[in-house]
Amino acid sequence: MQAPTPTPDKRTAVGMFFESVYRSIFRYGRLPRDGEGASYAVFNSLFLHIHPVKVAKHSLRFTYTFGLGVIATCLFVFLTFTGVWLMFYYFPSATEAYGRMLDLRSAVDFGFVLRNVHKWAAEAMVFFVVLHMARVFFTGAYKPPREFNWIIGIILLLLTLGLSFTGYLLPWDQLAFWAITVGTSIAGYAPVVGEPLRRFLLGSDSVGQEALIRFYVLHVVILPGLLSIFLAVHFWRIRKDGGLSHPADNDTPAIKE
Amino acid sequence: MKDVDTTQVYPRDPRKTYGLMELVKGTRPTVGLDEDTVYAWPHLLVRELVIFLVVAACLLGAAFLIDAPLEEIANPNSPPNPAKAPWYFLGLQELVSYSAFVGGVLVPTVIVLGLMLVPYIDRKRVGIGVWFARERWLANGLFLTFLVVMVILIIIGMYFRGPNWGFVLPWEATTGH
Numbered sequence: 001m002q003a004p005t006p007t008p009d010k011r012t013a014v015g016m017f018f019e020s021v022y023r024s025i026f027r028y029g030r031l032p033r034d035g036e037g038a039s040y041a042v043f044n045s046l047f048l049h050i051h052p053v054k055v056a057k058h059s060l061r062f063t064y065t066f067g068l069g070v071i072a073t074c075l076f077v078f079l080t081f082t083g084v085w086l087m088f089y090y091f092p093s094a095t096e097a098y099g100r101m102l103d104l105r106s107a108v109d110f111g112f113v114l115r116n117v118h119k120w121a122a123e124a125m126v127f128f129v130v131l132h133m134a135r136v137f138f139t140g141a142y143k144p145p146r147e148f149n150w151i152i153g154i155i156l157l158l159l160t161l162g163l164s165f166t167g168y169l170l171p172w173d174q175l176a177f178w179a180i181t182v183g184t185s186i187a188g189y190a191p192v193v194g195e196p197l198r199r200f201l202l203g204s205d206s207v208g209q210e211a212l213i214r215f216y217v218l219h220v221v222i223l224p225g226l227l228s229i230f231l232a233v234h235f236w237r238i239r240k241d242g243g244l245s246h247p248a249d250n251d252t253p254a255i256k257e
Numbered sequence: 258m259k260d261v262d263t264t265q266v267y268p269r270d271p272r273k274t275y276g277l278m279e280l281v282k283g284t285r286p287t288v289g290l291d292e293d294t295v296y297a298w299p300h301l302l303v304r305e306l307v308i309f310l311v312v313a314a315c316l317l318g319a320a321f322l323i324d325a326p327l328e329e330i331a332n333p334n335s336p337p338n339p340a341k342a343p344w345y346f347l348g349l350q351e352l353v354s355y356s357a358f359v360g361g362v363l364v365p366t367v368i369v370l371g372l373m374l375v376p377y378i379d380r381k382r383v384g385i386g387v388w389f390a391r392e393r394w395l396a397n398g399l400f401l402t403f404l405v406v407m408v409i410l411i412i413i414g415m416y417f418r419g420p421n422w423g424f425v426l427p428w429e430a431t432t433g434h
C-alpha cells in the first residue's frame with residue numbers, strides 16, 4: 001500500500017476535498033487487500049485495535065470456542081441499545097411502571113418487539129455466559145497464564161445474573177413482584193449479614209417503591225457500568241495472555257491436534 | 258556505508274510518536290506458537306460480523322414469534338402459589354425447600370468460592386487448548402457433574418413444583434393463587 005500521496009491530475013477540487021476528508025478519518029485507504037493494509041486497518045481503528053493484527057488459526061476454529069464469548073458480547077451490545085431505548089418509555093414508579101408495559105404492547109410502534117428483544121436477549125445472555133464458562137473449563141483455558149481472566153469471568157457472570165435479576169422486577173407484574181420477593185428472601189437466609197443485606201437491597205421490609213427505584217438504578221447505571229469495565233479488562237487480558245488458549249500453552253508437547 | 262539493508266517494513270513517520278514495529282514471517286521467538294496465524298482482518302472480523310448478524314436475526318425472529326410474559330399488575334396481597342424465583346435461581350430455591358441455610362448460604366458460597374479457586378488449584382499445564390483432554394478427566398468430570406446437577410435442580414424447580422412446593426407432574430400442574 002502506498003503512503004497517502006494524492007495524485008492531483010484528473011481530479012476535481014470537490015473530489016480531492018472528499019478524498020482528503022476520507023483520508024483524515026481512515027488514513028490508510030479502502031478495504032485492505034494486503035498484509036500491510038490489513039495490519040494498519042486493525043492497528044489504526046479504535047474499534048478494531050482490541051484485536052491483535054494476527055490471530056492463531058486454532059482460535060478461529062468454530063468448534064473450539066463455538067463463538068460463545070462473542071455471542072455473549074453481541075447480546076450485551078443489543079441489550080444496551082434496546083435498554084436505553086426502553087428508558088424513553090419506562091417510568092420506575094410502582095403506580096406507573098405496569099401501565100408503561102401495557103403501552104409498549106399497544107400504544108408504542110413496535111414497542112412489543114423492543115420489549116421482546118430485550119427480554120429474550122437477557123435470558124439468552126445468562127444462558128450463553130454459562131455455556132462460555134463451560135467451554136473455557138472443558139478446554140482447560142483457565143490454566144496459567146489465564147487464571148485471573150477466569151476470575152474476571154466469574155465477576156462477569158455474577159454481574160450478568162445481577163442485571164437479569166434487577167431487570168426482572170421492573171415490569172411490576174405479579175411474576176416480577178413475587179420472583180423478587182422469593183429471590184431476595186433467599187439472600188435473607190445468610191446468618192448475620194443476610195437480613196441487613198435483604199433490607200439494603202429492598203430499601204424496606206418488603207418489595208415496594210423503594211425496591212423498584214433501587215433495582216432500577218442498579219439495572220440501568222451501576223451494573224451495566226461495572227460490566228462494561230470488567231468486560232474491557234477481560235478483553236485486554238486475552239491480549240496480554242497471548243490470545244486464546246492453544247495446545248502450545250502446554251508444558252508437554254504430548255498433545256498433537 | 259550503504260551495504261547494510263536498512264529497509265523497514267514500516268518507515269518511521271516523523272510526525273508520529275508511535276508505530277507498528279514490524280511484521281514477521283516464520284517463527285516468532287517470543288511466542289512459542291508455530292506461525293500458524295492469519296490476519297485479524299478479514300479472518301476474525303468477518304466471523305465476528307457473521308455472529309453479530311446471526312444473533313440479531315435470531316433475536317428479531319424470537320421477538321416477533323414469542324411475547325415476553327406479562328401477568329397482572331403486582332399485588333402484594335395475592336401471592337401466587339408457588340411463587341418462583343427467576344429460572345437461574347430455581348436450583349437454589351429447590352435446595353432452600355430442604356434447608357434454608359444449605360440453599361441460601363452454603364451452596365451459593367461454595368459455588369462462587371469454588372469457581373474462583375479453580376485455576377489456583379488445578380494449575381498443571383496439561384490438556385490446554387483441546388476439548389475434554391484425556392489427562393483432565395477428573396477436573397472435567399467434576400465440572401460436568403456440577404453442571405448436570407444444577408440443570409436437574411433447575412428443571413425440577415421449573416416443571417415439577419406446584420402449590421406449596423409440592424411435587425407435581427408438568428402436565429398436571431396448575432398454578433393456584
Ligand code: HEM
Pocket residue numbers: 065067068069070071072073076129132133136141142146149150151152153154156157160231234238243244245246
Ligand atoms: C459477560 C460475560 C462474558 C463475556 C461477554 C465474555 C467474552 C469473552 C470473549 C469474547 C472471549 C474470547 C473467546 C471466545 O469468544 O470464547 C472470552 C474468553 C475468555 N473468557 Fe469470557 N466472557 C464472559 C464471561 C466469562 C466467564 C463467566 C468466564 C469464566 C468463569 C470467562 C472466562 C474466559 C476465559 C478464561 C477466556 C480466555 C479463553 C481462552 O483463552 O481460550 N468469561 N470471553
